[in-house]
Amino acid sequence: MQVPFLDLKVQYNSIKDEINPAIQNILDNTSFVMGKAVFDFESEFAKAHDVKHCVALSSGTDGNHVALWATGIKPGDEVIIPANTFIASAWGATLCGAKPVFVDCHSESYNIDPEKVEKAITQKTKAIVAVHLYGQPADMNPLKEIADKHNLILVEDAAQAHIAEYNSKKVGGFGKATSFSFYPGKNLGAYGEGGALITNDDNIAKNARMLRDHGSLEKYNHEVFGHNYRMEGMQGAVLGVKLKYLKQWTDMRRSNAEKYHLVLDGVKNIKLPKEMPYAKHVYHLFVIQVLSAENKSGIELRGQLADYLKQNGIFTGLHYPIPLHLQPCFKSLGYKKGDFPVSETLAETGLSLPMYAELSDDKIEYVASKIKEFFAK
Numbered sequence: 001m002q003v004p005f006l007d008l009k010v011q012y013n014s015i016k017d018e019i020n021p022a023i024q025n026i027l028d029n030t031s032f033v034m035g036k037a038v039f040d041f042e043s044e045f046a047k048a049h050d051v052k053h054c055v056a057l058s059s060g061t062d063g064n065h066v067a068l069w070a071t072g073i074k075p076g077d078e079v080i081i082p083a084n085t086f087i088a089s090a091w092g093a094t095l096c097g098a099k100p101v102f103v104d105c106h107s108e109s110y111n112i113d114p115e116k117v118e119k120a121i122t123q124k125t126k127a128i129v130a131v132h133l134y135g136q137p138a139d140m141n142p143l144k145e146i147a148d149k150h151n152l153i154l155v156e157d158a159a160q161a162h163i164a165e166y167n168s169k170k171v172g173g174f175g176k177a178t179s180f181s182f183y184p185g186k187n188l189g190a191y192g193e194g195g196a197l198i199t200n201d202d203n204i205a206k207n208a209r210m211l212r213d214h215g216s217l218e219k220y221n222h223e224v225f226g227h228n229y230r231m232e233g234m235q236g237a238v239l240g241v242k243l244k245y246l247k248q249w250t251d252m253r254r255s256n257a258e259k260y261h262l263v264l265d266g267v268k269n270i271k272l273p274k275e276m277p278y279a280k281h282v283y284h285l286f287v288i289q290v291l292s293a294e295n296k297s298g299i300e301l302r303g304q305l306a307d308y309l310k311q312n313g314i315f316t317g318l319h320y321p322i323p324l325h326l327q328p329c330f331k332s333l334g335y336k337k338g339d340f341p342v343s344e345t346l347a348e349t350g351l352s353l354p355m356y357a358e359l360s361d362d363k364i365e366y367v368a369s370k371i372k373e374f375f376a377k
């Protein structure tokens with residue numbers, strides 16, 4: 001049996017009859033950049049997260065940038081970012097000329113550990129980026145308390161967490177601004193690059209609209225420095241169709257995660273992901289940790305397990321094998337191995353199992369059987 005890590009074709013085939021005419025409509029109208037399909041998607045995506053504004057962008061990375069840019073982050077400022085995340089979570093700060101300051105993640109949620117945030121705050125700290133990694137919301141109440149106490153801007157990176165919930169409230173309503181990615185493999189994926197910023201703040205929404213379109217709200221009148229971060233019409237059309245299915249697909253992902261738990265519960269060589277009591281996890285990724293056993297380290301066993309699964313037609317991923325503080329591009333910041341042990345352990349032992357809405361029960365059972373077989377050897 002073959003189990004891909006992700007299967008975009010099966011999803012496209014299930015909605016082809018709606019996607020193809022939506023794309024044809026863009027071609028017929030030649031509305032290639034922004035346009036009605038994008039504006040309609042913006043209002044539906046804002047509604048889906050119970051917020052006032054959505055500003056469609058050309059990628060989630062742009063969302064990371066615009067979230068900090070639109071809230072006034074400047075060169076010289078420091079921005080707190082989890083060490084365990086995708087590199088783009090830090091680009092928001094670097095693109096604003098600010099300095100990323102990393103903080104370790106929590107051993108159960110894998111998200112930024114609020115207890116470690118306060119120690120990283122200095123006179124120059126201006127913002128905290130809460131990343132809802134793998135689809136699980138970060139612990140927003142303590143983060144908000146810290147942000148309020150120190151007068152910091154709290155933003156959310158929800159690239160992997162569309163419609164995830166924290167204490168029954170959708171992500172995106174906690175920080176000043178929240179960025180999303182619609183990269184094709186995301187829970188809500190475009191057919192190319194795409195992203196968005198959502199906010200309840202009228203001023204931030206206005207700033208973000210200007211920044212994405214050359215610093216202007218009115219053609220050829222450039223109020224501020226800006227960029228071209230506009231969404232393509234075709235992506236808006238695709239996302240508009242797909243958004244209608246997001247809840248159903250999210251439920252399917254959650255049900256797949258439940259099945260993984262059922263069939264893998266009790267396998268003593270692995271640690272399964274934990275849904276925190278405050279979270280409705282949307283399982284963009286299902287990341288297990290491979291534990292050390294019989295003189296073999298977790299990293300060694302992880303490599304062997306991944307190889308064994310691959311030999312049996314099962315494809316896995318690593319998210320993420322090098323934590324941000326150890327990335328070569330941040331060498332000048334002076335971090336070293338050992339600074340953030342939880343993130344480092346996860347980088348060495350985390351293994352992402354196949355996860356997508358349409359993943360079938362027999363595939364999940366097959367993955368589990370091969371994992372058990374590997375450890376039985």
Ligand SMILES: Cc1ncc(COP(=O)(O)O)c(C=O)c1O
Binds near residue numbers: 062089160180194
């Ligand atoms: C946590 C996180 N932030 C930001 C991004 C950037 O999104 P994009 O690839 O759309 O630029 C990603 C994409 O993988 C991500 O996972």
